[in-house]
Amino acid sequence: MSYPQLTFVNTIFPSSSPSFISRRREVVYANTLLYQLNVLKETGRYDAFKLKWHKSYSDKPNVWPVPNHLFWDSDVAKWLEGACYFLNWKENTEIDGAVKELVGMIREAQQSDGYLNIHFTVVEPAKRFTNLRDLHELYNAGHLIEAALAHERHYKNDLLMEPLVKYVDLLYETFGPKPAQKHGYPGHPEIELALLRLYERTANPKHLALARFFITERGNPKGQYGRHYYDVEAEARGEGEHQVPAYMESKGAYWYQQAHKPITEQETIEGHSVRAMYLLTAVADLVRVEEKTDHRSYRTALERLWSNMVDKKMYLTGGIGAMEQWEGFGLDYFLPSGSDEGGCYAETCAGIGVMMLAERLLQIDLDGKFADIMELCFYNAVMTGMSAKGTQFTYVNQLASSDKNLSQRAKWFTCACCPPNVTRLLGYIGGYLWSFDSDEEKKSVHVNVHMYSSAQLSILVGKETVELEQKSNWPWDGKIEFSLRGSSKVATAIKLRIPAWAEGWEISPELPSKHIEKGYLSLSGEWLKQNPKFELNIPLKPRFVSPHPYTNQDIIALARGPLIYCLEDFDNSWVDDHFKSLLLDPAAVVEEKEAAADEVGEPYIGLTVRNAVSFIGVNNVHAPHVSLKSTTPEKPSGADELHFIPYALRDNRGGKGHMRVGIRRKR
Amino acid sequence: MSYPQLTFVNTIFPSSSPSFISRRREVVYANTLLYQLNVLKETGRYDAFKLKWHKSYSDKPNVWPVPNHLFWDSDVAKWLEGACYFLNWKENTEIDGAVKELVGMIREAQQSDGYLNIHFTVVEPAKRFTNLRDLHELYNAGHLIEAALAHERHYKNDLLMEPLVKYVDLLYETFGPKPAQKHGYPGHPEIELALLRLYERTANPKHLALARFFITERGNPKGQYGRHYYDVEAEARGEGEHQVPAYMESKGAYWYQQAHKPITEQETIEGHSVRAMYLLTAVADLVRVEEKTDHRSYRTALERLWSNMVDKKMYLTGGIGAMEQWEGFGLDYFLPSGSDEGGCYAETCAGIGVMMLAERLLQIDLDGKFADIMELCFYNAVMTGMSAKGTQFTYVNQLASSDKNLSQRAKWFTCACCPPNVTRLLGYIGGYLWSFDSDEEKKSVHVNVHMYSSAQLSILVGKETVELEQKSNWPWDGKIEFSLRGSSKVATAIKLRIPAWAEGWEISPELPSKHIEKGYLSLSGEWLKQNPKFELNIPLKPRFVSPHPYTNQDIIALARGPLIYCLEDFDNSWVDDHFKSLLLDPAAVVEEKEAAADEVGEPYIGLTVRNAVSFIGVNNVHAPHVSLKSTTPEKPSGADELHFIPYALRDNRGGKGHMRVGIRRKR
Known part of the structure; x- marks a missing residue:
């Protein structure tokens, strides 16, 4: 057994010695699961597998050509998966009842040929498998497979597994190398890693073969009729020559979905960051499953892309993705702290994806460099994604707020991938330890x-x-x-x-x-x-850390153990510029102070810096440059102290929403 | 007489006392005019007004929906305009002959109703005035008007003026506030400033009225049938709902062409930088021409947009535009040095546009802050656009090279707006003094x-x-x-x-x-x-300058008088990373050294810094952050000296193309 989604059952978190992790799990069990169940019901997602029309199906897509409800299958599937993990720990009648009802609906929703998808059954039945590039059909299928694996294991029946295996049979017939088959692969990877996990369960070679096909075929410039599959597919559905979804930089810019060339030829990590992580998680797992196959080119690609990501495209917090347009990676070393400084995305799901990839890489190469990043992501990029009460979430995780983007969580999202992803992660987190x-x-x-x-x-x-x-x-x-x-x-x-x-x-x-x-x-x-x-x-002492100088972020941040800290206006109420003009002296002495749980939900260690606070002169005219001699010297601040709190615990106590991780370094 | 295009004739540059400016003018006269004439002929532009088919008309546009040859009218017009300015200084039979032949062709090219445009006569005659947003019909008209003004003045005949006035009559009938008229305005401003200059010549109120209409109508959300003109226009030509030119961020993002709202309501300077400059030049001129009208809202808009640009969106060199996608302005303070660091565009034409705007603003408000920027742009952002020999040019002017974008000029461009723009500027530069x-x-x-x-x-x-x-x-x-x-x-x-x-x-x-x-x-x-x-x-001493700290560019650059300096590998041959890891101590002593003209074409003062050279440690793993304690200290360099040359004189002596203006500051 080598998946954390399986091995988590071997781990218990004794209530006699609570920890950060166990407290978070308690919150999810006590609040989040039922809160999210309620949201699924209120928004129409819960009943969607009944295949009735929902008024929102008529809404214009926020992002053409992706219907807003396209991910509903996966929202339900991730909640189901998480629910099964938590039920394994403690029974809960309401959750159990909902799982059973959903499974019943999903079974009923399956078409006679095995097809199983809300949108392409209710809204556009004729368009099944006509837009793998943009429409998340196979992504949804992947999440349903993962839900089925969790469900079968907990309930010890195949009520959900049966329809999914049948659906996979249909996919296996539809996609593959044979001339009559579609040589396509999902725009949003996910099913690959799910199929490999399914194969571990079923030992059915078709399940491995389909995963392998999706991985090896990806980015083939001559995959379909001697052309790129997505080109052929777009032409077939009559897509205009100059129609490009806003998230793609230009027509044919398939680096967005890591399909610009075969994975083994990809030199740098590009495009949508969640897609990249889910894809590489599957690649690493394929290497592990097929250990007797010569997968050296995949191994070196994994190593190369991991290094490019971690060394040049990862934030201090473990977050990835600077570019809002494509929710993903920017240029090497392009890591601005906030949207007002050039961009910062660091989607919660992407942090979870990094953890998934790191975990798979540890399976094929036990190297602490993977575990270090896994832990960094968990305690910062991911755990910042949920409020202390477990009922508010983030999608984007900037390292500095701005007037336009305050440091504030939301109750839910139209594209709601992140909240249930945190839920299921905490369900099987024991498997990561x-x-x-x-x-x-x-x-x-x-x-x-x-x-x-x-x-x-x-x-x-x-x-x-x-x-x-x-x-x-x-x-x-x-x-x-x-x-x-x-x-x-x-x-x-x-x-x-x-x-x-x-x-x-x-x-x-x-x-x-x-x-x-x-x-x-x-x-x-x-x-x-x-x-x-x-x-x-392992003595945990506060330390100042900084990113690579090529980021042009001459900032320092406070870290302690795996935690990255931030400043919030709640503790530093004088701030009015999101700490943008603040200077911090790295020679300053940092004091630790134990703080009670209160609204933060966790007794934590705050950090305080004294007598090291000043501001850079920014109000004089610099336009467009100023002689160094006439630069306004630093101004001492009225504030004597700076109070830092872990980034994961931000935005739990109210305030104006001013927050910053990396502070301008005083030299 | 209040236009530099007119007053330049009052200025002569005595050959007895040559200057930077006169030497540049000599180069244009001796080389550039004839070189560019030759390129116009070789590429088909020269003969295009004969209205025959050119094979390139069948080429697929590099940037949909803009045919590559769409600007040919303006390329010829700008050359014509520049040629007339230079002929005013010295006669030249070959240039004179070409001007006369071109004028003859243009006259012949005019349609019976006054219409005058190559593309929409030869290639798509049915599509005249159907896409003001993207296709540069009115922009071309503006440049032809400017050419006609220069031509009439020099030749003292109306051979070119006559057809242009007739064309303007057609435009005046076509565009305007009457119900039957199109309530449109050019996607690329230019005709507005040309019409105001034409009005100065003709005193014909129609010419003023049309300019005023284009300016005041711009950005009207309900201009045509209660909707934005560009929306109505796009619908009328059947543009797909999701068809967006790659240079526009999204459907309806009319900030690209400064038409997202009326000019008086625009809070910040946005979009394509050349368009913005040409537009505001016309606005400033309208304020001047109609001094008795209450144009306070335009005045405050000019002041506001100028300040936003100069204080927050202008490079050290006077260059504007960080974003390649829309050739224009990014976020406030987003001013990376090169394309590998997030972007740097600083188009040559945009620098010329800043000069044009500054000159107009000086007319309505004699404030040295405008002249300072005008001079900064001239000696840096603009003069870097042409080689010493006058036969190579730039379009983009980054402040730092990279492996992908070396510091190298080109012989010509498909979109060739910049080379003839430099020509005509130097033709009437006397008017700026x-x-x-x-x-x-x-x-x-x-x-x-x-x-x-x-x-x-x-x-x-x-x-x-x-x-x-x-x-x-x-x-x-x-x-x-x-x-x-x-x-x-x-x-x-x-x-x-x-x-x-x-x-x-x-x-x-x-x-x-x-x-x-x-x-x-x-x-x-x-x-x-x-x-x-x-x-x-005014003692000229080298000084270190720096941009605003919010740019996150912790760099210093050397300036002396109006000149900004740079490092080139030609003088600093040890460089292998585009000076990216170089640290420069602002306390260093800077020595001046007179250098001979040689390939640079200008006896210049080089600057040398000694014993102040080190490199920041960048090779150790920082991923994704490193404890400050373990940061590699600075390494002393093998090089003792750094040799700086004015940015305007870069890339004249060969080399590898490594160059940088702003050097990382040693603290």
């Missing part, structure tokens, strides 16, 4: 600990159970107490991630060899037998 | 000196001639010797511009009052009678 493999014959277990928290992992090896418990107030405290049970009968080896940002670490009892390989510290079975209880200590 | 007005009755003259050079101005007042001569090696030397002749019989007052960047200045003989009002120093008639020879001295 660690990965493991066991050998029943050899009676052995390997555990790789990627993230720290308070959690307990149980692994059944034959008739024996190995239990590894970690206890910690991470990310606030760097002390993690481990207890290993059952290792007397099962040979157990553990690897512990030492984050790259750690300035030091200690383990006790003392370890004979403290060699770290690719970011992981190995604890041998022998040592563990003698030391089933041990403690890792 | 100073403005004047005289009163025959009072026998008085006022001269405002805006720019310094070696030049002589002659003004006829009744039967007396007043001559003002300035002698200077500007912009290399800040000493300017003035001689005033003829002021004994004509009361003469002079105002001298003191640039805002001047750190000091002296005038001798001593002046009793040295009060500067809005950037100009007044010399009274009395003082001038006693001191017909005087000397102004």
Whole structure:
């Protein structure tokens, strides 16, 4: 079992030692699931599989040619998936009832040939599979497959799996390399990773083959009748020569959906960031599944695109995507902090996608560089996406607010991909904490600990159970107490991630060899037998971090452990310019202060900087340049202190919506 | 006479004291005019008014829906206009012959109803006036009017003026406020300023009225049948709902052509930068022409849009436009140095447009802030647009090269607006040096000196001639010797511009009052009678300048007088990264060194900085952020010296094409 969507059941978060993660899960269970269920009902999504007309189907698309309701299938599917994960943890009659009713509706919605999609059944039945480029048919199918996998596992019946397998049969007939088949692939990847997970469940070679086809065919310049599939498809539906969806830079700019060339030939990460992440997650998984196939070109593409992304196109918070137009990547090092400074998108779903990709990459190459980014994204780019109460969400996550885009969450979105994505992520988050493999014959277990928290992992090896418990107030405290049970009968080896940002670490009892390989510290079975209880200590101290100088962002931000901090007007009420003219001295002393949970929902550590506050002179005329000599010197501020709060906890306490992560560096 | 296109004849550049300007004019006369004439012939433009089919008319447009040859009328017109200006200075049989032949062809090309346009006569005769938004019909007409004005003045016949006046009659009938008329206006302004100049010549109220109509109607949301004219027009020609030219951000985004709302309601300067400049030049001129009309709302709009541009959207060089997609303005303070850093366009024509606007604004408000920008643009954003030999040109003027966009000029362009625009500008540049007005009755003259050079101005007042001569090696030397002749019989007052960047200045003989009002120093008639020879001295010292901190460009550039300098690999051959990682210490001592003309065509002052060169650490992994503590410290460079050359003189000596204006500031 090697998917976090499966292995999460091996992890429990004991209520006796609550953690950041367990508190977030409590919120989702207590508020979010029912809140989102209610929104699904109010907006028409819940009943949509009944295939009746909804008045919103007549609405003009906000973004041509994509009907606003096109994603409804996936909104429901992601909620279903998340609900099943949470039901696995605790029963809930209302949620259980809704899941069952939805599954019933979905079964009824399936057409006799296996087709299963709301829009193309109710609104445009004749246009099925005519616009893979823009219309999210296969994306929706992918999310339904993922929902079916979660449903089957929890309910131990195939009420949802059955129609999905039937639908996949239809897709397998429709798409493929044969001359009579469509040589197409989804504009928005998702089904690829879902099919690979389905294959793990069914071992049906058709499921693997279809995933492989979608991946290998992608970007083929001569895929259909010697031409690009999307060109042929567009012509077939009579698309005008100069009709271009607003999200594509120009006609044929298929880098938007990572289909400008075959994946193995893509040099840089481009286009829509969520699509890129879902696609590469599937590529990494294909490499893993087909480990006996020579997939070196995919491996090097993964490495190349990952590096390009992380080194040159990722924000301090782990967020990706600077460009609003195509919800995705800009030029190398183009990472402005906000929409008023050139752009900053960092969609919540994209952060989740980075986590998904990092997790898959860890499966084929256990390297802490992937886990570091996975954790960075979780605690910043992703967790900032939901309010403390679990009923408000973000889509875009700028690193600095502006008058036009305040730092404020919303109740819901027309395109509502992000809220249920956070829900399902927190449902199976236990699967991200660690990965493991066991050998029943050899009676052995390997555990790789990627993230720290308070959690307990149980692994059944034959008739024996190995239990590894970690206890910690991470990310606030760097002390993690481990207890290993059952290792007397099962040979157990553990690897512990030492984050790259750690300035030091200690383990006790003392370890004979403290060699770290690719970011992981190995604890041998022998040592563990003698030391089933041990403690890792990674001191968490505030530190100033900065992005690459080529970003032209001469800013510093405060970090502590995996958390990135920000300034909010709530704590710094004097601000009136979104901290744009603020200067921060990196030599300043930073103080930590424990703060109560209150509206933030989490007892947290705030950071305070004293006597280091000044403002750059910006009010004099510089037009269009000014002699250095006549530049207004820095002005001391009235404020003596700056109070920082973790970015993930922003916008929970009211205020004007002024916020900034990276502060102009005082030199 | 109040247009530089008219007053330039009052100025001569004595060959006895050559200057930067006169040397540039010599180059255009000796090389550029004939070189461009040859290109016009080779490319088919010269013969196009013969109205025969040219094979290129079948080419697919590079930018839909704009045929590549659509601007040919204006390319010829601008060359004609420039040729007439230069012929006024020195005769040239070949140029004279070409002008006459072209005028003959243009006359023949006119349709019986007065219509005069190559594309809409030869290629799409049925589509006349059906797409004012995109197709440059009225823009071409404007340039032809300007050519006619220059031609009539030089040749003292109406061979070109006659058909243009007839064409304007047709336009006057076609466009206007009457119900049966089209309530349209050009997508690319130009005809407005041409019509105002035509009105000055003809005093025909129709010419003024048409200009006023185009200006006041622009951006009317209910101009045609209660809707925006461009919407109605697009619908009428059957434009698809989702067809949008690539240069427009989205359907109906008429800010591209400054037609999103009436000019008086436009808060910020937006869209295509050349269009904006040509439009506002006409607005300023309308305010001047109709001085008795209450045009306060246009005046405040001009002031507001000028300030927004200069303070927030102008490069160090005077260049405008950061966005390639719409060849125009980006967000406030969004001014990256190059295409690899987010964009930098700064089209040559846009720089010329800024000069045109500044000159018109000086007419309605004598404020040195306009003249400062006019001079900055001329010596940097504009003069960088032509090679020393006058046979290579730029369209885009980035402030930093990149591997994709080297610092290199081209021989010509498909869209060739810039090369002949530089030609005609240098033809009448004398008109920018100073403005004047005289009163025959009072026998008085006022001269405002805006720019310094070696030049002589002659003004006829009744039967007396007043001559003002300035002698200077500007912009290399800040000493300017003035001689005033003829002021004994004509009361003469002079105002001298003191640039805002001047750190000091002296005038001798001593002046009793040295009060500067809005950037100009007044010399009274009395003082001038006693001191017909005087000397102004503005010490030119190298200075470091920087843009506004909100640009997030923490750079410094070297300036000296009006000139902005740059680094080129020719002088700094060690460079391999376009000076991207270079750090420059603003405390460094800067040395001046006189350099011979050589390939640069101009004896110039180079600047050298010693022992101040280091590089920022950029090679270590920062992904996506790095602790400040672990940032690689600056590395000393192997190079001891940095050699700077004026930006205007770049790319004349070969090299790899690495260049940068603003250098990362060492703190």
